[in-house]
Amino acid sequence: MPDEIDPAAPPADGGPAWFPPAQPAMRSSRRSVVLAVSALVTAVLLGVLVVAPAPYAVDSPGPTKDVLGTDNGTPLITIKGAQTYDPTGQLRLVTVSGTGGPGFPSTVLTVLRGWISRWSVVLPREDLYPEGKSQDEIDQTNQQQMTTSQEDATVAALTELGYAVPATLTVAGTVQGSGADGKLQKGDVITAIDGKAVPTYQDLADVLAAVKPGATITVTVKRGGSSVEVPVVTGKRPDGSAQIGIYIDPTFHPPIDVKISIDNIGGPSAGTMFALGIIDMLTPADEAKGQVIAGTGTISITGDVGPIGGIRQKMAGAVRDGARWFLAPDSNCNEVVGHVPRGLHVAKVSTLHGAREAVAAIGEGKGETLPTCS
Structure with missing residues (x-):
């Protein structure tokens, strides 16, 4: 009777080398290696998505600021030479946060998130940022616009209140x-x-x-x-x-000294809210009466409210920061219709006088009667 053969033993006759079949432990080891390599490749690809630049600009809801409050402990509006009154409500300017400009490239991941988000917009970079302009040049332009806007807001507000501004x-x-x-x-x-x-x-x-x-x-x-x-x-x-x-x-040469202080925000679109803040502080009536009112719009010296960019992102930022009411330039209504966030009521305005009346109506509980974009 032949001897029993151990299947794991090599041939005893010195024949060709024999290798035992792969064992479960070895197959498991190879699978682990494949999984580890796949995980590493996935991690590298995700890392590339996080840092790889993309030729797009992405605008998203930015921070909001209460013009009747403070910024880093400093009042946004300081008035000397006249009696001022403490308000109970909030008048919030709104902003847009953007990537894609010089020195702040959009990543692939940022662009993907922008496409997914209802409140962000993704555009070719050249549509928002002119070729050949540095970030310093863009910042300087934005700051100049902000400075002019603050001066125009001061003149418009004082004129609305009956002051002569030589x-x-x-x-x-x-x-x-x-x-x-x-x-x-x-x-x-x-x-x-x-x-x-x-x-x-x-x-x-x-x-x-x-x-x-x-x-x-x-x-x-x-x-x-x-x-x-x-x-x-x-x-x-x-x-x-x-x-x-x-x-x-x-x-x-204003008869009253009005100073507006705000950091890291440029452009002209906060003019209307600054003007409303000046009016609120100089009048004994508490116009907003505890309401959180956001808004946007350029302001001219003569009190005309003008259009701005990024109003969809600005409305979203307003709701995020607690506003129920939003003042929008009449000339932006075509961008407002169909894009108002839930819980926000938009009132359209075309002049500082109309915006002032809108704030008073909201404070009196009559905001629902104000004209809106349709």
Whole structure:
């Protein structure tokens, strides 16, 4: 009877080498290696997604600030030379956080998140950031716009409250081909129109509002220490009103000292909210009465509320930070309709006076009656 053969033993006759079949432990080891390698490759790919730049710009809801509150312990609005009153509500300016600009590239992961998010927008980088501009240049432009916006907000708010804000109206240049071209000069200081003194910018606007486009007006200016009268044929603005055809660099002399302090936020879109904050602090009536009201819009010296960018992201940021009410420029309504976050009521405004009335209506519990975008 032949001996029993141990299947794990090598041949005893010195025949060809024999290898035993793979054991379960070896198969398990190989599987572990494959899984480990796969995990490593996945981790590397995820790492690439996190840091790899993408040729897109992503705008998302940014932080909001209560203009009636503080920023890093400093009041956003400080007023000297007049009685101020403590408010109980909040007036929040809203912002957009963006990536894709010089020095702040969007990653692949950021772009994917932007595409998924309802409140973010992804655009080709060149649509938002001009080629050849550094981040310092962009920041400088944004800061200049913010500074101008704060000055315009101060003048508009004080004018809305009935203060006269004297201004030196200096001609910075003329529009080529206009009636003023070749007649008014850079450095001229406008003092009167058709014999009517214009000591404030609002006075200038009021006088021109009564002039028909195409009419000849007499512009009195100070030039080289002398008073000079210059006849100018007015042009026509897009809205149908008359214009002189000049660029004015006004220097304002407010009767009240208003200082606005805010860091790391640029652009002109907070103008309307700054103006409303100044009004709220200078009036004994508590307009907002505990309500959290957010809003946006540029502001002109004469109190016109203008359009801004990123309103969808700004509405989302407002809701996130507790606002139930939002003031939107009338000219942005086409971007508002169909994109209002749940729990937010949007009131459209076109002037500072209208925005002021909207805040008062919200404080009185009548916010639902305000006109909205439709």
